[in-house]
Amino acid sequence: MKQNYLNNLPLDTAKQVYYAHLKQAGFSGKTETVAVTDACGRVIKHAAYAHICAPHYNASAMDGVAVKAAATFGASERTPLRLTPADYTVVDTGDPLPQGCDAVIMVEDLMECGEEQYQIIRSVVPWQNVRQVGEDICMGDMIAPSGTVLTPALCGALLAGGITKIEVFKKPLVGIIPTGDEIVPPTENPAAGDIIEFNSTVFKGMLGQADADVKVYPITPDKKDKIRAALENALAECDMVLISAGSSAGRDDYTSEIIASLGTVLVHGIAVKPGKPAVLGEACGKPVIGLPGYPVSAIVIMDEIVREVLAMYYGKAQCARESVKAVLAKKLVSSLKYSEYVRVSLGEIGGKLCAAPLARGAGVITSFTKADGVLIVPQNCEGIEAGTEVDIRLNTPAEALKHTLIITGSHDPLIDEAADFLAKRGAPFRVCSTHVGSMGAIYAVRDGLAHMGGIHLLDTATGEYNTSYVQKYLPAGSGVIQKGVGRVQGLMVKKGNPLGIKEFKDIARVRYVNRQRGAGTRILCDYLLAQSGLEPEQIEGYRNEEFTHTAVAASIAAGNADAGLGIYSAAKMYGLEFIPICNETYAFLVDKRYAEDPMVRAFFEVLYSPEFRQRLDEMGGYSVQ
């Protein structure tokens, strides 16, 4: 088996080496001239100077009459002045001031007194109610310096300054070449072994946000000559090329070799996790970057390097990156071999931002869909303690974080459903829910890291739910148990129940799939095991832990396990058979301080609404308590 090696260059070194080379190779933005009326959002190449003044003539600022100000001096309530048609000219707002006039009396200050005469009781001073030439913009003034992104107002100012066309950076065209024998175009019915090619769609979106145009080429199989031909073709058409997958040093990884054959490879292997097996190269004076196949790894390289290369194209020194301070909700351990990019969800609670680390697998695209930001753990850092203040690079606008209901605890699909109902009602906040089990809810509320969380904790001594746990773990009066739903828990098994499972103790003779420690369903499992006189060691798969009811159902549906404990709605979703075991109380533990918070109240209003009860009926296995 072929086995190559990658470098492990620190990120900053990799960037320095690469950007210096690109600069040397003459990589920079092309330009085009466009109409200012269509230039919003574009980046100007040169400073823009006003061609004319705005206004370019003395303009009346009001509807009224234009006069020579000196002719009105002395007018007062005691000595009103009469204006004859010879003294004034009627003007509308925007009309040019007639020759000899230097002020306007507004219509509200004129009293008609017949024969086209007006009486005034206040004088005007020179230039009163007049927009003098250049009031807004003076000819020759710089309206915007080089490299400015044109805002709507700037486009207006350019037009007001007599500029109708402007030289802007052409949007760079970035080619994406997806590679891989196992890769298939998006489909609803992939075969086993087919990998749906969604990375190019993610890249396209990110490139669009960075003001690039994108051309996605057809999927190219893992054949050296085909990828090489595809790259040559893309180099002829594009300003920059991304090759997706094949960037590592495995059997079928050709990216580095191919780029080297057509140009120069500057870096292969960067000390970031995820994202290590990236290739930074150049050919024909254009950047060619080999992206890792795992989506999360690729996104890190896109965000760290591709965005900065695009900024270089636009002549910018760096990308704007919004960051915030947040308190880390959970201890993080990190390797000294890499700087690590940890996706976090963020929410503001009690005036401080909390950052909760998300799943860290490189294949888990949902860790980015839920990521409000990224915590970068430096290479020389072994880990960060919970409660530490950290810098988070934002994905979600800071404002949205202030309006987030944080629900941390036991998983139930009804939380997502309630969030959807809230969204449909146009609720002015978002719901951020994390599945950490019922005990996780108790710790999160105790530590001020969540507004509330789902719990279903069986007190095995009394058979009662929730109350004793809250009393034991939370300071008295700091948490409120809010009514949720009744749920049926049971064993999920394959359709037709081929192994003839009838009761809980039957799990001893099949492959079980468990829930994680701290989950209410795990506590129930352990209780049922004890009741059945079984030891965990007797259960095959006891240590095979999943984090949600649907993940347990998916595992059984896939044949990875034969049985697992969970709720009816999950079994139904996967067409599994469901053997009811017991009814339980799924409630919400709410931090007392937020019990009357409008977001919390809106959540329960939805939960108790007739429409939502109907949705629960459709999902099945719930009862109203």
Place this chain on the structure above:
Amino acid sequence: MKQNYLNNLPLDTAKQVYYAHLKQAGFSGKTETVAVTDACGRVIKHAAYAHICAPHYNASAMDGVAVKAAATFGASERTPLRLTPADYTVVDTGDPLPQGCDAVIMVEDLMECGEEQYQIIRSVVPWQNVRQVGEDICMGDMIAPSGTVLTPALCGALLAGGITKIEVFKKPLVGIIPTGDEIVPPTENPAAGDIIEFNSTVFKGMLGQADADVKVYPITPDKKDKIRAALENALAECDMVLISAGSSAGRDDYTSEIIASLGTVLVHGIAVKPGKPAVLGEACGKPVIGLPGYPVSAIVIMDEIVREVLAMYYGKAQCARESVKAVLAKKLVSSLKYSEYVRVSLGEIGGKLCAAPLARGAGVITSFTKADGVLIVPQNCEGIEAGTEVDIRLNTPAEALKHTLIITGSHDPLIDEAADFLAKRGAPFRVCSTHVGSMGAIYAVRDGLAHMGGIHLLDTATGEYNTSYVQKYLPAGSGVIQKGVGRVQGLMVKKGNPLGIKEFKDIARVRYVNRQRGAGTRILCDYLLAQSGLEPEQIEGYRNEEFTHTAVAASIAAGNADAGLGIYSAAKMYGLEFIPICNETYAFLVDKRYAEDPMVRAFFEVLYSPEFRQRLDEMGGYSVQ
């Protein structure tokens, strides 16, 4: 003269009335189904649930060999285990796990020992190095709730979840009808009285940012039947119509009347400044809004109301509006008749954000090009003291504000030129300069509101520049005078000097245009007047004040005045004749605390560079000191 009256409805009331009516009239978003590969940035109508699991099969997470984990138990350094071809299957990353296998040993952990056999010294546990079915996404999981804006990562997750098409809100088409007899399309050579129609470009940009498509109709003259016909046509084609100008109650203002004839006018006149004369109407179930003709007024209505109507279309309760706390740099006086929208520039200095109010004229589009944010002064507030902490609604991303060099003081075009040089060099910060005169620089630096400012303050007792002022007004050692340039000050007069002006005292016989109090040039003027034995009262136009050298030049070029004091480069720009009066020292007062700040240093590096000296030579009238 016709004179109608507007209402003065408080903004919140106006919105309530209007939005309730639109809801009643059935205004809401249309939808369309698009490919997920093209859906980035779109807003989904319904919650999206995964059709399939991701991965949808058990996939190898590594290059290596797939095995039955149980068969490896017991392998250790002391008891290595041999795998024969019957025990394993070679797999690449992403390959499906063969039937009967439940773990992968990665290639790095395999020692080849001939005859296609491998030795291992570590066992694997079930599911090690395997991405189990549903690791990322479980079928039936909600990927995103209703109304979600699709991010690149979400598009990836949808595709991974087997969703290839999705129902999204169709972008609304908003029609813009510019009206007005005096309005002309963008041109570089407008005649006197022509008003360049740039408002529609500003609106188009703002609408694009709010995810709307735009159709700009031809300019319609102020004729009732023509505007009515244009509106009928636009209503047939668009989801919403904006009528630009004619929204007030003047002679030629027909918007309100026309909307009423085709539908309903809910509001005419809102208690906001600028923005009062807005019309909020509905026809054919579509919003029809009459925008004021003054650009700044119209932008306020666009930002406050049109954006929210578009949010309604997308089913959102409100627009995301980022706001920050800042310290007000200058006292504001406001009217009890309106809530007032004051544009401010923002910069961070010494860790706190300062907000400096910009020009307040409704016609001054540049007050929006420079506006980093808007301070809303409530209707019941008469004003706000300097130093008060205020909420600012942001236009500029918060991150950019942290990287802003604030230069407040005397005007010289060289500051803009230096900012442009910095931009061209890719400096990682922006320059925000405000013209408040030399004394303004001293106060701004003293009060910690600027990093530095331009000064040219003549000590009339000694004839020396700057030093004595800094000593008098700043605590000892708190400010540093940094070398700038020498400048020639002189009288600007019309080309050919038709009035035969020869020396400063000649201004007593012509129309003068002055600079504002506190400007170094004003102090020079007063000094020269005293030297000439003249009193201000003897000078026509002494009270006619402009804020910049170019504004003085523009005033003379337009014939509004005959002479004014200023620098050579301004006279040159306007083709004016220049009568040199004296040489002066234009320097920079720098807050001592920021003398070594990288932004300040970068500014002076540019200023002292040979390339910049060359630019100064081109501009003319400067000398290197």
